[in-house]
Amino acid sequence: MSFNANNFRDVDPGERVLMGPGPSDVSVRVLQAMSAPCIGHLDPVFLSIMDETQRLLRFLFQTENALTIPVSGTGSAGMETCFVNLVEPGDEVVVCVNGVFGTRMCDIVNRLGAKLIKVDADWGKTIDPDTVREAIKGKSPKVLAVVHAETSTGVLQPLEDLSSIAKESGALFLVDMVTSLAGIEVSLDKMGIDAAYSGTQKCISCPPGLSPISFNAAAMESLKNRKSPVVSWYLDMSMVSSYWGADRKYHHTAPINMIYGLREALRIIAEEGLEDRFARHMLNHRALVSGIEGMGLSMLVPEGERLPMLNAVQIPEGADDLKVRKALLNDFGMEIGGGLGDLAGKVWRVGLMGHASRRRNVFLFLSALETILKAQGVNVQPGALEAASSVY
Amino acid sequence: MSFNANNFRDVDPGERVLMGPGPSDVSVRVLQAMSAPCIGHLDPVFLSIMDETQRLLRFLFQTENALTIPVSGTGSAGMETCFVNLVEPGDEVVVCVNGVFGTRMCDIVNRLGAKLIKVDADWGKTIDPDTVREAIKGKSPKVLAVVHAETSTGVLQPLEDLSSIAKESGALFLVDMVTSLAGIEVSLDKMGIDAAYSGTQKCISCPPGLSPISFNAAAMESLKNRKSPVVSWYLDMSMVSSYWGADRKYHHTAPINMIYGLREALRIIAEEGLEDRFARHMLNHRALVSGIEGMGLSMLVPEGERLPMLNAVQIPEGADDLKVRKALLNDFGMEIGGGLGDLAGKVWRVGLMGHASRRRNVFLFLSALETILKAQGVNVQPGALEAASSVY
Numbered sequence: 193m194s195f196n197a198n199n200f201r202d203v204d205p206g207e208r209v210l211m212g213p214g215p216s217d218v219s220v221r222v223l224q225a226m227s228a229p230c231i232g233h234l235d236p237v238f239l240s241i242m243d244e245t246q247r248l249l250r251f252l253f254q255t256e257n258a259l260t261i262p263v264s265g266t267g268s269a270g271m272e273t274c275f276v277n278l279v280e281p282g283d284e285v286v287v288c289v290n291g292v293f294g295t296r297m298c299d300i301v302n303r304l305g306a307k308l309i310k311v312d313a314d315w316g317k318t319i320d321p322d323t324v325r326e327a328i329k330g331k332s333p334k335v336l337a338v339v340h341a342e343t344s345t346g347v348l349q350p351l352e353d354l355s356s357i358a359k360e361s362g363a364l365f366l367v368d369m370v371t372s373l374a375g376i377e378v379s380l381d382k383m384g385i386d387a388a389y390s391g392t393q394k395c396i397s398c399p400p401g402l403s404p405i406s407f408n409a410a411a412m413e414s415l416k417n418r419k420s421p422v423v424s425w426y427l428d429m430s431m432v433s434s435y436w437g438a439d440r441k442y443h444h445t446a447p448i449n450m451i452y453g454l455r456e457a458l459r460i461i462a463e464e465g466l467e468d469r470f471a472r473h474m475l476n477h478r479a480l481v482s483g484i485e486g487m488g489l490s491m492l493v494p495e496g497e498r499l500p501m502l503n504a505v506q507i508p509e510g511a512d513d514l515k516v517r518k519a520l521l522n523d524f525g526m527e528i529g530g531g532l533g534d535l536a537g538k539v540w541r542v543g544l545m546g547h548a549s550r551r552r553n554v555f556l557f558l559s560a561l562e563t564i565l566k567a568q569g570v571n572v573q574p575g576a577l578e579a580a581s582s583v584y
Numbered sequence: 585m586s587f588n589a590n591n592f593r594d595v596d597p598g599e600r601v602l603m604g605p606g607p608s609d610v611s612v613r614v615l616q617a618m619s620a621p622c623i624g625h626l627d628p629v630f631l632s633i634m635d636e637t638q639r640l641l642r643f644l645f646q647t648e649n650a651l652t653i654p655v656s657g658t659g660s661a662g663m664e665t666c667f668v669n670l671v672e673p674g675d676e677v678v679v680c681v682n683g684v685f686g687t688r689m690c691d692i693v694n695r696l697g698a699k700l701i702k703v704d705a706d707w708g709k710t711i712d713p714d715t716v717r718e719a720i721k722g723k724s725p726k727v728l729a730v731v732h733a734e735t736s737t738g739v740l741q742p743l744e745d746l747s748s749i750a751k752e753s754g755a756l757f758l759v760d761m762v763t764s765l766a767g768i769e770v771s772l773d774k775m776g777i778d779a780a781y782s783g784t785q786k787c788i789s790c791p792p793g794l795s796p797i798s799f800n801a802a803a804m805e806s807l808k809n810r811k812s813p814v815v816s817w818y819l820d821m822s823m824v825s826s827y828w829g830a831d832r833k834y835h836h837t838a839p840i841n842m843i844y845g846l847r848e849a850l851r852i853i854a855e856e857g858l859e860d861r862f863a864r865h866m867l868n869h870r871a872l873v874s875g876i877e878g879m880g881l882s883m884l885v886p887e888g889e890r891l892p893m894l895n896a897v898q899i900p901e902g903a904d905d906l907k908v909r910k911a912l913l914n915d916f917g918m919e920i921g922g923g924l925g926d927l928a929g930k931v932w933r934v935g936l937m938g939h940a941s942r943r944r945n946v947f948l949f950l951s952a953l954e955t956i957l958k959a960q961g962v963n964v965q966p967g968a969l970e971a972a973s974s975v976y
Binding site: 223 | 600607609615616625629640695791816818840841842844854919
């Protein structure tokens with residue numbers, strides 16, 4: 193096979209501003225940590241890095257759960273990990289669906305041969321706890337699953353009522369925290385959450401590749417009492433937990449350098465402090481919304497139900513979705529997300545996640561969007577920047 | 585929760601010489617590539633990086649297979665990917681077992697509800713094709729699976745006869761190339777291999793975290809004709825291939841920076857050239873074996889069946905396995921592997937993989953081992969270094 197190695201140049205991804213639905217901007221500290229020399233997955237030095245990573249993750253999840261680790265895959269692997277470990281064929285599983293990621297949960301549940309109890313809400317709306325109560329009447333679900341922060345719509349799901357419903361019905365409460373973790377309060381132990389998963393590339397601001405998960409004692413007990421083996425060898429937490437626990441039993445080779453990066457990203461979070469970090473996300477979100485509304489545009493999600501880190505902006509009449517996003521990318525080096533599913537062509541998804549949740553990004557986005565929309569002949573009100581400024 | 589971020593210092597893994605069963609030493613070029621800024625998984629710049637990575641992987645696997653991609657998990661995720669996509673409940677699956685990784689294949693096959701046809705050989709020996717022929721008499725296996733390079737024993741499995749047997753019986757020929765890829769010849773198309781997987785942390789010398797896989801047309805056809813859905817959403821190649829193919833349909837967020845690293849590691853391989861790379865692995869292996877035998881120690885695997893990149897050395901009488909490995913790590917910063925399973929305490933596994941397959945590593949290991957064994961009072965013949973030198 194003829195092949196010319198000289199056709200490949202140094203990797204040069206440029207310098208984007210990542211304000212889409214993730215990945216978010218990554219701190220140079222995290223990138224540098226990832227480039228430290230690789231060592232063995234059973235090296236004592238690496239074992240202590242693993243321990244520190246677990247301690248930092250427990251702090252972030254606000255939990256004492258022993259099994260609090262990064263799964264060796266992206267956020268979707270974390271989703272799959274929770275379902276394959278906690279669900280057996282024939283189990284009843286409640287999944288709340290108001291966007292793409294609830295839909296993905298249903299797909300996974302169906303593949304596992306479980307009985308899906310689907311509870312729907314309109315995309316862009318929260319799940320009404322009463323519809324869940326109604327759906328499980330006379331049933332004994334093994335798991336009740338919901339997405340805390342729907343990245344596809346920008347909706348923040350309140351968890352208190354659903355947590356109570358899960359407890360009352362004897363179900364494990366499983367929460368997708370891919371986009372919420374490290375951006376808003378996520379307190380596993382206080383909120384009565386039995387299992388949760390997240391991703392590294394959203395508010396944690398580490399590159400994608402790992403999925404932090406946490407199982408409490410009830411989830412571990414359920415895993416221990418399974419009648420059938422976990423269908424996935426790679427994601428079987430009864431074995432993976434031995435490697436991350438005191439046994440240190442080899443399972444699969446951990447993604448060493450990704451874990452260096454995650455540890456550094458978690459350390460940055462611990463240095464900032466959770467409350468300050470959540471406040472920063474909220475402040476920049478409020479400024480963005482003020483600017484968007486100052487421009488005469490509208491948010492998709494009603495006030496009070498919005499995520500601070502993922503802002504779904506309705507595309508105004510006359511604007512060309514794709515052209516606007518291309519101009520942002522090509523003229524300003526800025527990535528935002530388009531709508532998914534039913535919302536394709538209807539919204540832009542503007543992320544303000546982790547390291548990217550910064551005043552300068554809010555201003556860059558608002559000024560770039562205003563300029564691009566005007567160039568497309570879209571009627572834009574003046575005053576976006578003033579409105580945003582007034583929030584700070 | 586009280587938590588002090590100052591308890592965590594900068595990541596500092598030190599500078600190991602990685603001569604275990606993987607990960608292997610990683611070039612600074614690869615580490616630097618991994619620390620390039622993260623960009624979006626649908627960014628046009630990243631899409632072209634994906635294309636280049638696929639072209640480089642096809643070169644390495646010596647194949648024209650369209651589906652030739654890195655799976656977003658470590659080598660074991662690649663193993664699982666092949667089985668979950670190609671096997672359905674009730675299918676007959678032949679697995680050849682002469683070490684840990686064949687055993688792992690059996691575990692996965694059993695979890696999938698397939699009918700396992702296990703063909704054993706002693707650990708440290710190759711699989712005899714006649715035992716496979718015998719085992720499948722009157723059967724119609726869907727898949728015949730074998731490990732090309734058993735990392736647990738150091739055995740190189742010839743593939744020609746097994747490939748023929750698979751073709752004759754109508755089975756897909758699935759090969760574990762975790763340790764062989766980029767160290768010895770691996771020519772998917774020429775060898776009649778239908779599906780293969782590997783890992784990045786062995787002879788590719790990229791940190792762990794990705795699993796290169798390749799499916800040919802027959803494997804893709806088998807996937808397309810499944811009666812039941814692939815049980816894993818995350819590893820379902822009918823969807824993942826859409827993201828890596830022309831459709832670019834979002835499935836899960838790719839591990840961006842890991843892919844930067846893999847692309848650079850593959851580029852280094854292409855610059856060296858496959859034949860030169862294989863010759864280098866063989867030369868350093870021969871020198872190591874000469875040195876080991878010059879010292880009066882023995883190899884586990886008979887000559888002619890040995891892997892060049894993974895050398896199983898029999899632990900001599902009087903040597904304390906754990907103390908020797910600790911002295912190598914603490915006094916010389918050098919990692920080698922212990923034995924697994926039946927071979928625990930009986931062999932050391934000395935890797936000469938990818939970037940770590942170097943004359944200086946051969947000499948460092950031989951001189952360190954000689955020194956440590958003598959200090960333990962083990963009878964060591966003089967002349968190891970002379971014997972190794974004579975090979976170069």
